[in-house]
Amino acid sequence: MDTALITGGSKRVGKAIAEHLAGKGWNLVIHYNTSEEPAERLVKQLQTHYPGQKFTCLQTDLINQNEVERLIRNAIANMGSIQLLVNNASIFKPGNLRKTSTGLFDDHILVNFKAPFILMRDFATFCTNGNIINLLDTRITSNKTNFAAYSLSKKSLWHLTQMAALEFAPNIRVNAIAPGVTLPPVDKDESYLWELAEKIPMKEPTGTDPILKSIDFILENTHLTGQLLFADGGENLGQNR
Numbered sequence: 624m625d626t627a628l629i630t631g632g633s634k635r636v637g638k639a640i641a642e643h644l645a646g647k648g649w650n651l652v653i654h655y656n657t658s659e660e661p662a663e664r665l666v667k668q669l670q671t672h673y674p675g676q677k678f679t680c681l682q683t684d685l686i687n688q689n690e691v692e693r694l695i696r697n698a699i700a701n702m703g704s705i706q707l708l709v710n711n712a713s714i715f716k717p718g719n720l721r722k723t724s725t726g727l728f729d730d731h732i733l734v735n736f737k738a739p740f741i742l743m744r745d746f747a748t749f750c751t752n753g754n755i756i757n758l759l760d761t762r763i764t765s766n767k768t769n770f771a772a773y774s775l776s777k778k779s780l781w782h783l784t785q786m787a788a789l790e791f792a793p794n795i796r797v798n799a800i801a802p803g804v805t806l807p808p809v810d811k812d813e814s815y816l817w818e819l820a821e822k823i824p825m826k827e828p829t830g831t832d833p834i835l836k837s838i839d840f841i842l843e844n845t846h847l848t849g850q851l852l853f854a855d856g857g858e859n860l861g862q863n864r
């Protein structure tokens with residue numbers, strides 16, 4: 624049975640991915656940073672639902688490079704091997720270019736770009752075959768700077784996705800998914816999302832469903848590599864006014 628490592632897998636989008644993959648028969652390593660209790664609860668819940676599969680959780684602060692360098696090897700030590708890496712963990716803090724301190728810049732680059740780079744490199748080094756899926760953001764199609772460090776980190780991760788797809792082929796496929804109006808930030812509610820959704824072609828928040836269907840499409844489509852699937856209700860097309 625195959626094993627997936629999902630970063631930031633204990634809550635929100637990461638949890639939805641974990642539950643979805645578990646339902647498809649995957650063993651899981653659920654990575655978390657501060658959410659120990661939700662991660663352990665999710666592992667117990669999945670063990671109850673799928674007693675024939677293996678689930679574990681591992682803590683790593685993705686800002687700490689030394690810790691990140693151990694994560695793939697720890698995951699393999701726990702599960703024997705891994706066949707899928709989902710780079711989902713992320714930080715998302717506002718600030719245009721003028722308001723971006725070097726600290727804010729570094730945090731985004733470390734968690735959203737450098738940690739995925741290290742994990743992808745180590746996956747390609749220690750795993751003979753499999754898939755890498757990077758969670759991006761439909762924001763990468765615009766030059767809006769209200770979340771400048773975040774957008775730069777995700778734009779960079781898209782270029783890394785393409786470079787890695789080229790280098791790691793044919794045994795490892797590397798693809799990306801760009802969500803849009805998916806879940807409200809933790810300090811906002813659904814009404815905030817519906818307001819944002821008024822401006823996108825499909826006129827409603829996407830929820831996690833298009834992300835999960837994109838994951839299935841990537842995994843089933845065995846010649847797909849270096850591609851970006853927009854799970855964003857058409858937001859990447861821009862506004863028709």
Ligand SMILES: NC(=O)c1ccc[n+]([C@@H]2O[C@H](COP(=O)([O-])OP(=O)(O)OC[C@H]3O[C@@H](n4cnc5c(N)ncnc54)[C@H](OP(=O)(O)O)[C@@H]3O)[C@@H](O)[C@H]2O)c1
Nearest residue numbers: 631635636655656657658684685711712713758802805806
């Ligand atoms: N939600 C949306 O509407 C939306 C839209 C577009 C794109 N996306 C992308 O989809 C993915 C998931 O979105 P989300 O909203 O579910 O993400 P999220 O809740 O903001 O973050 C996911 C996880 O990232 C982990 N994380 C943050 N800092 C970390 C660090 N220093 N070390 C290790 N882990 C860290 C956190 O783990 P702990 O809780 O364990 O600390 C958190 O649970 C992200 O890549 C995001 O950019 C989401």
